[in-house]
Amino acid sequence: MYLTIWIIALWVIGYIIVRKKMYLAGNKESGLLPLPVCSRSDAIFLLEAPVEVGQVKETAAFCDGQDAVIGCDKKSGCDI
Amino acid sequence: MIVKFFQHDIRQGLVKYIGRYILAVLIGAIACGMVDQAGEYFQQWYGQNLSIWEYGLNLFQGQSPFVFTKGSNNSFEVPMTWFMLYLCLMFCVGDYIRQDMHGFGMYMMVKSRKRSIWWCSKCVWCICVNLLYFACAWLGTLAYAWARYGEISFRDHITLANMIYGTDFIGVGASDLLVNLLVLPLMVGIIQSLLQMILTVQYSSSAGMVVVFMMLVVSSYYGSRYLPHGYAMITRFSVVMEQMHCLSGLDYCI
Numbered sequence: 001m002y003l004t005i006w007i008i009a010l011w012v013i014g015y016i017i018v019r020k021k022m023y024l025a026g027n028k029e030s031g032l033l034p035l036p037v038c039s040r041s042d043a044i045f046l047l048e049a050p051v052e053v054g055q056v057k058e059t060a061a062f063c064d065g066q067d068a069v070i071g072c073d074k075k076s077g078c079d080i
Numbered sequence: 081m082i083v084k085f086f087q088h089d090i091r092q093g094l095v096k097y098i099g100r101y102i103l104a105v106l107i108g109a110i111a112c113g114m115v116d117q118a119g120e121y122f123q124q125w126y127g128q129n130l131s132i133w134e135y136g137l138n139l140f141q142g143q144s145p146f147v148f149t150k151g152s153n154n155s156f157e158v159p160m161t162w163f164m165l166y167l168c169l170m171f172c173v174g175d176y177i178r179q180d181m182h183g184f185g186m187y188m189m190v191k192s193r194k195r196s197i198w199w200c201s202k203c204v205w206c207i208c209v210n211l212l213y214f215a216c217a218w219l220g221t222l223a224y225a226w227a228r229y230g231e232i233s234f235r236d237h238i239t240l241a242n243m244i245y246g247t248d249f250i251g252v253g254a255s256d257l258l259v260n261l262l263v264l265p266l267m268v269g270i271i272q273s274l275l276q277m278i279l280t281v282q283y284s285s286s287a288g289m290v291v292v293f294m295m296l297v298v299s300s301y302y303g304s305r306y307l308p309h310g311y312a313m314i315t316r317f318s319v320v321m322e323q324m325h326c327l328s329g330l331d332y333c334i
Contacts, residue, residue, distance in 0.1 A: 018198065
């Protein structure tokens with residue numbers, strides 16, 4: 001019973017970490033500084049080439065087939 | 081979709097590194113050799129050979145927690161067979177999850193748009209790794225028994241086992257013994273592997289290995305119900321049973 005709780009807890013912790021980690025990894029591996037292309041948490045971003053801020057990039061649209069707009073957050077001084 | 085993920089994990093994470101599982105076979109066989117060497121006198125005296133389960137006791141026997149008492153010369157012997165078994169399991173899990181995360185697994189994740197399937201597939205892979213690993217350890221035990229005596233015995237030799245292993249196992253029933261030999265070590269192995277996988281994803285493979293190694297060292301010396309590795313040591317089973325009896329006694333008193 002106790003070991004089963006351990007296994008379930010580790011599965012949940014692992015799932016949370018993977019969700020968070022993969023979201024960040026996708027952006028880092030794109031080689032781009034801008035933050036998420038779109039705000040859907042289920043999206044993973046792998047860009048093949050550098051793109052401009054504000055550019056519509058079809059190849060980056062992995063969230064339910066929507067087009068994605070490259071941007072960065074407003075705190076760093078640029079508009080999406 | 082999860083079937084494709086799982087097939088990929090089995091091919092790249094299990095079949096590709098199948099050579100590593102020879103370590104488990106070797107540990108199983110060497111542990112049997114050590115028992116035979118230690119109990120040769122008793123085996124000749126009683127004219128009996130140990131059964132598979134009694135050989136398995138050596139693999140998962142472990143060691144009682146170390147109790148330091150000032151002024152006494154009591155020393156602690158690290159349960160090397162048990163320690164090596166779980167250390168090699170760590171090696172078998174290895175760095176695969178990180179390689180996959182930055183390789184083909186990432187591509188599949190992007191195509192499937194699901195990270196949950198990726199993680200579930202890795203968890204199923206982890207269970208398969210553990211099943212194969214412990215099956216290999218038992219295979220080593222079976223191979224040794226067959227090579228040494230030309231037969232594989234499943235019968236109990238209580239007196240002989242008590243002579244070799246001590247009286248720790250008196251009173252442990254057959255069903256409890258099977259659970260302690262087959263189920264609990266597997267569950268502890270899965271917990272260890274999941275923990276290693278999480279640390280590998282979050283930090284690095286070396287961080288995962290260091291933490292698991294430290295857990296093994298601490299579990300060897302220190303006994304706590306919150307440390308999962310203690311449940312994979314049959315020697316500590318009697319202690320757990322005593323605690324449970326005490327608790328049930330308290331309940332009765334209340």
